[in-house]
Each structure stands twice: as structure tokens, then as C-alpha cells.
Amino acid sequence: MVDSMVVENGVQRLFVIGSQDRLYNDLDSPAFLGDENPNIFFHRVDSDQIIYQPRRKRAKLIGKYLMGDALGEGSYGKVKEMLDSENLRRCAVKIMKRRKLRRIPNGELNVQREIQLLKRLRHPNVIKLYDVIYDEQKQKMYMIMEYCVGELQEMLDSTEQHKFPIWQAHGYFRQLLNGLGYLHCQGIIHKDIKPGNLLLATDGTLKISDFGVAERLEPFAVDDTCRTSQGSPAFQPPEIANGLETFSGFKVDIWAAGVTLFNITTGKYPFEGENIYKLFENIGRGEFTVPEEVDDSLADLLRGMLNANPEDRLTIQQIRKHRYDLR
Numbered sequence: 001m002v003d004s005m006v007v008e009n010g011v012q013r014l015f016v017i018g019s020q021d022r023l024y025n026d027l028d029s030p031a032f033l034g035d036e037n038p039n040i041f042f043h044r045v046d047s048d049q050i051i052y053q054p055r056r057k058r059a060k061l062i063g064k065y066l067m068g069d070a071l072g073e074g075s076y077g078k079v080k081e082m083l084d085s086e087n088l089r090r091c092a093v094k095i096m097k098r099r100k101l102r103r104i105p106n107g108e109l110n111v112q113r114e115i116q117l118l119k120r121l122r123h124p125n126v127i128k129l130y131d132v133i134y135d136e137q138k139q140k141m142y143m144i145m146e147y148c149v150g151e152l153q154e155m156l157d158s159t160e161q162h163k164f165p166i167w168q169a170h171g172y173f174r175q176l177l178n179g180l181g182y183l184h185c186q187g188i189i190h191k192d193i194k195p196g197n198l199l200l201a202t203d204g205t206l207k208i209s210d211f212g213v214a215e216r217l218e219p220f221a222v223d224d225t226c227r228t229s230q231g232s233p234a235f236q237p238p239e240i241a242n243g244l245e246t247f248s249g250f251k252v253d254i255w256a257a258g259v260t261l262f263n264i265t266t267g268k269y270p271f272e273g274e275n276i277y278k279l280f281e282n283i284g285r286g287e288f289t290v291p292e293e294v295d296d297s298l299a300d301l302l303r304g305m306l307n308a309n310p311e312d313r314l315t316i317q318q319i320r321k322h323r324y325d326l327r
Contacts, residue, residue, distance in 0.1 A: 061085070062082075062093070062133055062135075062142055063131075063133050064084060064085050065082045065083065065085065065091065065093065065131075065142075065144060066082065066083040066085055067081075067082060067093070068080055068081030068083060069081050071092060074094070074210075075104065076094065076096050076100070076101065076104065076107065076110075076111065077094055077095045077096035077097060077100065078094075078095045079092055079093065079094050079095070080092070080093050080095065081093075082144060084130075089130075090147040091130060091144050091145065091147050092144075092145050092146065092147045092148065093142050093143065093144050093145070094143040094145065095140060095141075095142055096111060096140065096141045096142075096143070097140055097141075098139045098140070098141065101141075106230075110212040110213060111141065111143075111212065113211070113214065114143075114210075114211040114212050114214070115129065115132055117188060117211045117214055117216060118145075118211060120186070121183075121186065121188075123178075123179060123182040124178075124179075124205055125175045125176070125178050125179030125182070125205065125206055125207060125208060126179050126182065126183065126207060126208050127145055127146055127199065127207040127208065127209040128207075129144070129145050129146075130144045130145060130146070131144040145209075146201065146207065147201070147202070148199035148200055148201050148202075148207055148209075149200055149201070149202055150199070150200055151195065151196055151197070151198060151199050151200070152172065152195035152196070152198045152199075152200070152206075152264065153194070153195040153198075156195055156263070156264065156267075161267045162267035163263075163264060163265060163266055163267035164264050164265070166265060166295070166298075169261070169264045169265045172198070172264065173257075173260075173261050173264070175205065175206035176193070176198060176206060176208065176257060176260065177257070177319060177320065179206070179207075180193070180208070180254075180257060180316060181316045183208070183253075184250050184253070184316065186216075187216055187217040187218075187219070187221070188211075188214055188215070188216050188217075189215045189216075189217070189224065189226060189250065189253055190208065190211065190214050190253050190256075191213045191214055191215060191226075191229055191230065191231045191249070191252060191256075192210060192212075192214070192230070192232060192235070192256070193231075193235065193253055193256035193257050193260060194232050194234075194235050194256060194259070194260055195260055195264060196210075197209050198260070213229075213230040213231060215228070215249060217249070223248070224248050224249040224250045224251075225246050225247070225248065225249070226246070226247055226248070226249040226252070227245060227246055229247075229252065231252075231256065233276050233280065234259065234269055234272075234279065235255070235256040235259045235260070236252075236255075236256075236280070236283060237252055237255035237256075237283070237308075237310070238285075238286045239251075240252070241279075241280040241281075241283040241284040242280075242284045247310065248310050250315075250316075251310040251313050254305055254313055254314060254315070254316070254319075255305065257305065258270075258302060258305030259271075259306070261301075261302060261305065262290075262302050262306070265294065265298065266290075266291050268291070270288035270302075270306055271283045271288055286307075286308025287308075288306065290302055290303070297323050300322075300323075301314075301319070301322050304318070304322070305319065
């Protein structure tokens with residue numbers, strides 16, 4: 001700490017307060033302040049003995065993109081803010097190390113699948129992929145995507161009752177339905193619809209993200225039959241909880257969207273359990289209770305989307321025509 005500065009014979013001198021147990025080279029003998037605090041003393045230091053260099057954080061460029069601050073971290077890697085230096089577009093980049101991906105079951109395969117799917121998707125309610133950059137020397141992969149300000153799960157966690165007002169939840173769910181309808185028309189099953197994978201752009205537009213476990217049906221597939229699922233347990237339907245070998249992919253997404261709607265309107269989950277085995281046992285039975293405060297029309301919609309029988313579960317077209325008015 002600098003106490004004072006004087007000019008002596010044209011040379012600036014600083015009086016610095018320091019600790020007695022610190023080593024000073026080429027300095028005058030300490031002059032103690034007194035017996036009250038024998039460990040504090042003054043040293044006289046010439047200004048030419050002080051070297052000061054401010055710490056500068058150098059800008060980091062990845063191709064034409066200027067790296068910014070961290071936004072978060074997922075299971076596959078960090079997410080940071082980015083700026084496209086050519087058009088000044090704000091972006092987000094998912095940074096993944098191949099070494100880490102190899103330690104995650106199907107990690108590299110899931111990332112490649114996500115990239116291939118996002119390259120072909122163009123919809124206001126689906127996250128947009130701008131660019132992919134590979135750094136072979138550092139064994140890193142950069143996925144540059146549309147910038148979003150946050151995710152629904154973070155917003156829910158920040159509210160006291162962990163739910164949205166009905167009007168707000170209604171707006172988000174309509175957008176989710178639009179994005180989901182587009183994906184299904186493209187033959188794509190997301191398999192992991194949940195608030196944590198629903199992002200919001202700066203203008204409030206909802207974006208479906210994270211296609212790591214998504215599946216694209218064969219162009220001439222006779223139906224939407226799937227055989228694998230790696231989604232979040234709380235959002236899995238009874239047919240998966242009960243261990244069926246095949247199931248309707250579209251109805252899996254409908255169920256997960258129903259759990260999401262239940263969650264954002266009530267602050268609860270329709271099915272819970274102290275462990276995954278108990279959770280799947282409860283989901284497998286398909287019995288749940290809608291809170292009494294929920295409007296009758298919304299309760300009817302939730303029961304239709306969370307019907308334990310996939311064949312009786314509502315389709316997107318039926319949800320749009322529901323008397324809850326999701327048009």
C-alpha cells in the first residue's frame with residue numbers, strides 16, 4: 001500500500017507500508033512506527049524501482065468469431081458467447097473436447113447426429129446452427145449457434161412456486177407445439193423434450209434445442225416406430241418405463257410435452273419417485289393427479305397428453321383443436 005510520494009533531487013520517492021516478515025532488497029532499514037504495532041514499518045522506494053504492467057485479456061478469435069464470456073456448461077462441454085466479426089451477429093458456441101466426448105457413452109455419435117440434424121432444420125421455434133469449426137491440433141469442436149438469453153428451467157427455478165402464470169405458460173407451450181409439429185413433419189423425433197432444453201431468444205421466441213439423442217426416421221418408413229430412448233427419466237412415457245422394445249416416437253414427444261406443460265403450469269411433476277426404479281414404476285402405472293386449482297379445460301388437455309395408452313394419447317392435430325384453444 002502506497003502511503004505518500006515526494007520528489008527528492010528530481011527523483012520521485014514512494015513511502016510504502018509493508019510487513020516486517022516480507023523480504024525487501026536494496027531498501028533502507030525499516031523505521032518503526034512505535035511499540036503499539038511493531039510489525040508495521042515504512043520503506044522508501046524510488047519510482048524507478050517499481051515495475052507496473054496492467055493485466056490485459058487478449059481477445060481470442062476462432063475463425064471469424066470473437067470469443068466472449070461463459071454462458072454455462074452442459075454435459076458435453078462449455079457454452080460461451082460469441083460475436084461474428086463479419087456481420088456483428090451475437091452467437092453462442094458449444095465447445096467440446098473430443099477426449100471428453102469419448103468418455104461419454106455415444107458422445108461423439110450424439111454430437112455428429114445433432115450437427116447433421118440441425119444443418120437441415122429451419123424453423124422459428126428450433127435452435128439454428130450457424131457454423132461448425134474443428135480444431136484438429138487442440139482436438140476441439142465448436143458448434144456456433146443462435147444466441148439465447150436463457151432456458152425455461154432456469155426461469156422456473158428462479159420463481160417462488162417454480163411455475164409460470166397461465167398466460168405465459170400458454171404462450172411457451174404454443175411455440176413448443178409449433179416447433180414439435182415441424183420436427184415431426186421432417187421425420188425427426190426429439191426424445192428429450194423438457195424445460196431444460198427449451199431456450200428463449202432475445203425477442204422471447206422459444207427455441208427447441210439439444211438434439212443429441214434425437215432420431216430421424218428413414219425417408220420411406222411406414223410409421224414412427226423407435227427402439228431406443230436416452231431421454232430424461234422424469235419425462236419418459238409408460239411404454240418406455242415398462243420396457244417395451246418398440247414404441248411410437250411421435251407419442252414419446254407428445255408425452256414429454258405433456259409433462260412439460262404440467263410442470264410449467266403447476267410447479268410439480270405428474271410422476272415422482274425417490275429413485276429411478278420407483279419413478280419408472282409410478283410412470284408405468286400411468287396414474288397421476290391434476291392439482292385442484294388447475295382449470296378444467298387445461299386438466300382435460302393434460303390427461304389427454306398423458307394418457308398411458310399411446311394409441312389413445314392426443315396427437316398434435318388434436319391438441320391444436322382442443323377446447324383449451326391452442327390455435
